[in-house]
Amino acid sequence: MLGVFSSSIVSPPDELVAAGCRTPSPKMTAATLVSRFSDAHASSVTMQVGDRVQLVYTHQNESLLKPRAFGVKDEIFCLFEGALDNLGSLRQLYGLTKTANETTLLIEAYRALRDRAPYPPNHVVAHLSGSFAFIVFDKSTSTLFVASDQYGKVLLYWGITADGYLAFADDAELLKGACGKSLASFPQGCFYSTSVGGLRCYRNPKSKITAVPAREEEICGATFQVKLYLQLMILFNE
Numbered sequence: 001m002l003g004v005f006s007s008s009i010v011s012p013p014d015e016l017v018a019a020g021c022r023t024p025s026p027k028m029t030a031a032t033l034v035s036r037f038s039d040a041h042a043s044s045v046t047m048q049v050g051d052r053v054q055l056v057y058t059h060q061n062e063s064l065l066k067p068r069a070f071g072v073k074d075e076i077f078c079l080f081e082g083a084l085d086n087l088g089s090l091r092q093l094y095g096l097t098k099t100a101n102e103t104t105l106l107i108e109a110y111r112a113l114r115d116r117a118p119y120p121p122n123h124v125v126a127h128l129s130g131s132f133a134f135i136v137f138d139k140s141t142s143t144l145f146v147a148s149d150q151y152g153k154v155l156l157y158w159g160i161t162a163d164g165y166l167a168f169a170d171d172a173e174l175l176k177g178a179c180g181k182s183l184a185s186f187p188q189g190c191f192y193s194t195s196v197g198g199l200r201c202y203r204n205p206k207s208k209i210t211a212v213p214a215r216e217e218e219i220c221g222a223t224f225q226v227k228l229y230l231q232l233m234i235l236f237n238e
Contacts, residue, residue, distance in 0.1 A: 001068055001079045002037050002169045003135040003146075004030040004161065006052035010144050010194050012160045012182075015211030019221030020160060020182030022213065030054070030165035033178040040174075045070065047077065049139055055079055066131055066154055071103025075139040076110060078103040081170055082132035082154040090127065102132070110136050110145055114195075121145065121193045122202035133186070135168055144194045150203065152188030157220070159183035172219055181221030184211070190226070201226045 020027075028036075034054050038044050041058040047070075048054055055070070057079055062068050066082045080102045084090065091100050094108045109124045131153030136145040146168055148156045158168045159179025168186070169175050175183050186192075187209065192199045201207050204226065211222040 001058075001081055001135070002034065002054075002056040002167065002171075002174070003079060003137070004034060004054050004165045004167045005137070005144055006030075007164045007166075009052050009142055010166050012164065012166045013199065013211075015222050015224070016158070016160050016182045016184060019184065019211070019213065020180055023181040023221060025180030026177075027160075027162035027180045027182070028178045029163045030161045030167065030178075033161055033167060033174070036177070037169075037174060047072075049077060049137060053137055053139075055135070055137070069101060069103045071101070071107055073104070073107050074111075076107045077137045077139065078106045078110075079135040080106060080132065081134070082149065083130050084128055084132060085130040086128070087130075093127070102134075106134055106136055110138065113145075114138065114141070114143070120205070121191060121196055122200060122205045125191050125202045133170065142194075145191065146186070146193075147191035147202070148186050148188050150189040152185075156186040157183060158186050158192075176219055181214075184214075184220045184222045184224055187224040187226065190224070199224065 037056050041060045043060050044058040046056045057068050057070050068081045071078045084102050113124050125147045133148045133154040133156040157172045157175050159175045160182040161178050190201050199209050207226050211224050214220050
């Protein structure tokens, strides 16, 4: 799956900008990135959301245990990869039918977040159990909401294209060609929301997230880590 968002929707994280500046490398535009994805997957589906957002997905080469899905309702778009272990109980929580899938659930969960302020974003993802990564975009409010599961069972990456779009994808090699070293793994157990102004850990939303520069030979230019996790690793190593 792939989502690209212009700088008018979301400002690229400073850490990704810095990673690209430290080791300049060739990049491509968001339009070229989307075309490359479509060319590589004959069965892909592309959604143009206004003139600032594109969402693309395919079922080609997907895992049976971690399928990809797309849903849209009332101008809320959702790309989802993985499976929720507690989908049944979440259907009951949000008053959904037994046929509701993960994208329907995420759209309703996001709607609850949006319409029941001050319902915090971390409550939405903290209730999810399973393997997942998702991208939710609300066209009506130009809000982006992205998250990855606590253990990183579904890999997700983000980077900056040549024309300043922020791109999310489950394929690191695809983004490498478009984003160069302005590329990183999306940190597990975290969410990115334009409504709260950036990246947060949903188990510890007040914990600071830092970006560690990567070695020259690594694909990604930086690694995002929760500061609490870093402190525990230091204590363990001592």
